[in-house]
Amino acid sequence: MSPLNIEKGSSSHSAYDLRSHMSDVVETHTLAILVANEAGVLARVIGLFSGRGYNIESLTVAEVDHAGHRSRITIVTSGTPQVIQQIKMQLERMVPVHEVSDLTVEGPHVSRELALIKVEAKDESRVESLRIAEIFRANVVDSTLESFIFEMTGTPEKIDAFADLMRPLGDVRMARTGVAAMARGL
Amino acid sequence: MTQMTGAKMVVEALKEQGVDTVFGYPGGAVLPIYDEIFQQNEIRHILVRHEQGAVHAAEGYARSTGKPGVVLVTSGPGATNAVTGITDALMDSIPIVCLTGQVPTFMIGSDAFQEADTVGITRPCTKMNWLVKETDELASTIHEAFHIATSGRPGPVVIDIPKDVQFATGEYKAKPKVSQSYYQPRVKGDAEMITALVAAMEEAERPIFYTGGGVINSGTGASQLLRELVEATGFPITSTLMGLGAYPASGEKWLGMLGMHGLYEANLAMHGCDLMICIGARFDDRITGRIADFSPNSRKAHIDIDPSSINKVIHADFPIIGDVGHVLEDMLRIWKSRGRKTRSDAVKRWWGQIEDWKKIRCLDYKPSEKTIKPQYALERLEALTKNHDRYICTEVGQHQMWAAQFLGFDDPNRWMTSGGLGTMGYGTPASIGVQVAHPDALVINVAGEASWLMNMQEMGTAVQYRLPVKQFILNNERLGMVRQWQELLHGERYSHSWSEALPDFVKLAEAFGAKGFCVSDPADLDDAIMEMLAYDGPVIFDCLVEKHENCFPMIPSGKAHNEMLLGEAETQGAIETGGAVLV
Numbered sequence: 036m037s038p039l040n041i042e043k044g045s046s047s048h049s050a051y052d053l054r055s056h057m058s059d060v061v062e063t064h065t066l067a068i069l070v071a072n073e074a075g076v077l078a079r080v081i082g083l084f085s086g087r088g089y090n091i092e093s094l095t096v097a098e099v100d101h102a103g104h105r106s107r108i109t110i111v112t113s114g115t116p117q118v119i120q121q122i123k124m125q126l127e128r129m130v131p132v133h134e135v136s137d138l139t140v141e142g143p144h145v146s147r148e149l150a151l152i153k154v155e156a157k158d159e160s161r162v163e164s165l166r167i168a169e170i171f172r173a174n175v176v177d178s179t180l181e182s183f184i185f186e187m188t189g190t191p192e193k194i195d196a197f198a199d200l201m202r203p204l205g206d207v208r209m210a211r212t213g214v215a216a217m218a219r220g221l
Numbered sequence: 222m223t224q225m226t227g228a229k230m231v232v233e234a235l236k237e238q239g240v241d242t243v244f245g246y247p248g249g250a251v252l253p254i255y256d257e258i259f260q261q262n263e264i265r266h267i268l269v270r271h272e273q274g275a276v277h278a279a280e281g282y283a284r285s286t287g288k289p290g291v292v293l294v295t296s297g298p299g300a301t302n303a304v305t306g307i308t309d310a311l312m313d314s315i316p317i318v319c320l321t322g323q324v325p326t327f328m329i330g331s332d333a334f335q336e337a338d339t340v341g342i343t344r345p346c347t348k349m350n351w352l353v354k355e356t357d358e359l360a361s362t363i364h365e366a367f368h369i370a371t372s373g374r375p376g377p378v379v380i381d382i383p384k385d386v387q388f389a390t391g392e393y394k395a396k397p398k399v400s401q402s403y404y405q406p407r408v409k410g411d412a413e414m415i416t417a418l419v420a421a422m423e424e425a426e427r428p429i430f431y432t433g434g435g436v437i438n439s440g441t442g443a444s445q446l447l448r449e450l451v452e453a454t455g456f457p458i459t460s461t462l463m464g465l466g467a468y469p470a471s472g473e474k475w476l477g478m479l480g481m482h483g484l485y486e487a488n489l490a491m492h493g494c495d496l497m498i499c500i501g502a503r504f505d506d507r508i509t510g511r512i513a514d515f516s517p518n519s520r521k522a523h524i525d526i527d528p529s530s531i532n533k534v535i536h537a538d539f540p541i542i543g544d545v546g547h548v549l550e551d552m553l554r555i556w557k558s559r560g561r562k563t564r565s566d567a568v569k570r571w572w573g574q575i576e577d578w579k580k581i582r583c584l585d586y587k588p589s590e591k592t593i594k595p596q597y598a599l600e601r602l603e604a605l606t607k608n609h610d611r612y613i614c615t616e617v618g619q620h621q622m623w624a625a626q627f628l629g630f631d632d633p634n635r636w637m638t639s640g641g642l643g644t645m646g647y648g649t650p651a652s653i654g655v656q657v658a659h660p661d662a663l664v665i666n667v668a669g670e671a672s673w674l675m676n677m678q679e680m681g682t683a684v685q686y687r688l689p690v691k692q693f694i695l696n697n698e699r700l701g702m703v704r705q706w707q708e709l710l711h712g713e714r715y716s717h718s719w720s721e722a723l724p725d726f727v728k729l730a731e732a733f734g735a736k737g738f739c740v741s742d743p744a745d746l747d748d749a750i751m752e753m754l755a756y757d758g759p760v761i762f763d764c765l766v767e768k769h770e771n772c773f774p775m776i777p778s779g780k781a782h783n784e785m786l787l788g789e790a791e792t793q794g795a796i797e798t799g800g801a802v803l804v
Binding site: 079082120128133 | 340341344345348349350352369373374403404527528529531532533
């Protein structure tokens with residue numbers, strides 16, 4: 036349907052937005068949602084996604100303004116342009132939601148994820164895993180004779196790449212925070 | 222600084238909000254509030270027979286008055302029974318404030334007796350809900366709840382109040398003179414977009430107004446403005462099930478209801494128009510039919526107070542976010558200031574086309590001298606009650622569609638029906654809520670016998686409060702709409718769509734202390750209806766109708782507006798397998 040062949044996961048940053056409103060190309064968007072920090076607000080936001088069949092690829096939430104009782108939820112979601120538009124509208128009309136920003140369309144933004152990656156590393160693979168960690172600027176936060184835990188921050192793709200390189204060396208287990216994102220500039 | 226108990230705060234806050242009626246059912250977790258209700262006379266409490274009935278009654282009250290409906294129920298089963306009504310109010314955008322009791326705060330989470338996670342259960346079916354844990358916050362939460370339920374797109378809210386919060390003493394906070402809430406939806410539409418729409422109206426050759434429940438919700442002023450705009454422009458107007466009465470059915474420009482069981486001329490006009498002006502409606506699947514073929518050659522304007530309604534289903538060329546009343550006022554003002562222009566010759570030709578469609582006489586049915594046709598029963602009901610101060614409720618099914626087709630509504634707030642959720646059992650309690658609000662009016666619930674049985678316990682409420690509601694049951698001893706779909710879609714295999722053990726409705730009426738009538742001969746119908754109207758008290762009117770009558774016209778699921786079925790002859794193979802998966 037779409038005149039442009041935009042791959043899944045990408046988004047048009049062209050000034051000439053030629054995408055059809057009813058396009059069936061699935062895009063990934065990062066949404067920053069400022070909400071009142073009150074009981075049940077996270078359940079309300081997540082319930083919207085599950086109730087209406089929208090995707091959540093990643094979710095982070097924490098209080099960001101204690102005095103003002105504000106929390107910030109960062110959601111990475113995917114859908115056709117029409118679905119993304121609906122998600123934003125549905126979020127905006129929720130009573131405890133103060134602001135919804137679509138970082139993907141609003142301009143350049145920084146997005147980071149923190150991961151703890153436990154790698155089974157014995158014998159010669161210990162050195163190799165440390166070498167890869169150095170390249171990725173991952174820190175060792177725990178070490179035993181059979182394993183390391185690395186801490187690293189980066190884009191989800193960087194963390195994926197790191198884990199992919201570690202896997203041939205031994206068993207890899209991960210804890211990831213999900214993406215926190217913010218628009219660049221003021 | 223006014224100190225009082227939480228229970229007293231509830232009553233004070235309701236009084237301050239101007240509440241005169243509460244529909245409810247007591248139980249352990251709301252006893253302190255009931256104790257306060259006992260000790261005052263300003264708020265009238267109507268004891269229903271089931272909590273679902275309380276919410277539907279409050280909906281009937283709200284829809285017929287334009288004021289929010291208030292419900293008071295206990296914890297656990299009281300709250301869960303109310304969920305269907307709350308969901309119904311959410312789907313139809315009806316302002317409801319539902320107060321639920323909860324087990325004491327220190328017992329929450331312990332699986333206490335009659336404990337349920339009420340805020341968790343009602344989160345997806347309310348506009349907003351709260352669990353109040355501090356008595357100091359109770360009054361302000363109730364005031365905020367009324368503000369949220371009634372502003373923007375209206376809807377139901379739930380306030381869950383633990384029993385210890387009701388007993389404890391705290392500070393009562395009065396209703397703020399100006400709302401302090403950050404929730405302040407935009408009511409004024411964008412002037413530039415409205416001007417663009419007016420310019421499109423000036424050029425339109427085949428325009429149509431398509432209006433919905435949003436016009437009713439915006440208040441009687443919005444209906445007045447709509448009438449003025451329609452008369453001034455001379456454009457045809459159709460409406461959804463929810464919007465009937467905003468423009469009078471006796472009006473010259475009225476095409477009748479549109480949609481799945483809407484009128485032929487209304488649906489074809491929607492299909493063939495070049496400018497569609499949607500006002501306070503939401504392009505529901507019952508309206509659009511097959512999306513890909515929905516009104517293919519028109520530009521579409523969508524006026525709605527809820528931004529998420531716009532572009533949800535159908536792309537809007539003129540999206541206008543705002544309150545219907547405010548936007549209509551601006552449309553009229555701008556249109557007048559630009560010289561009141563329309564393409565009157567083209568619009569006249571358009572009307573000529575519409576008059577041709579009307580000649581099909583899509584509501585015609587085969588009359589019978591032996592059995593009462595349901596359409597005939599409604600025609601007679603219409604003729605004999607037209608001049609009364611009349612309110613109509615319905616249940617859900619064939620009778621509901623026939624009522625929408627055959628009864629005329631000349632004013633808003635006169636038609637109460639479960640549109641979005643399609644809740645069988647809605648009509649009886651709704652009629653009770655309407656009658657409470659309008660004690661001297663004629664309130665009729667047009668019902669099917671199957672739907673009616675779902676909340677028939679509310680006849681007890683009608684009798685207790687001497688509410689002379691007329692339950693007009695079109696009894697075909699079938700689940701008529703289910704049966705119709707089984708005939709069209711499932712090879713005439715009538716799986717569980719009839720009941721073999723219906724009660725004797727006349728005896729049932731007498732058992733409740735009401736009056737019963739049973740009619741089966743068309744010749745007796747008028748006299749029986751007159752007797753029903755003359756009887757000063759609640760009535761169950763058992764009208765035995767043709768058992769296998771189908772409701773036409775019909776747009777089969779998955780078909781477009783111009784693929785309507787008009788009668789029995791056309792039904793063979795009408796719904797293809799693709800359409801069968803749709804509801």
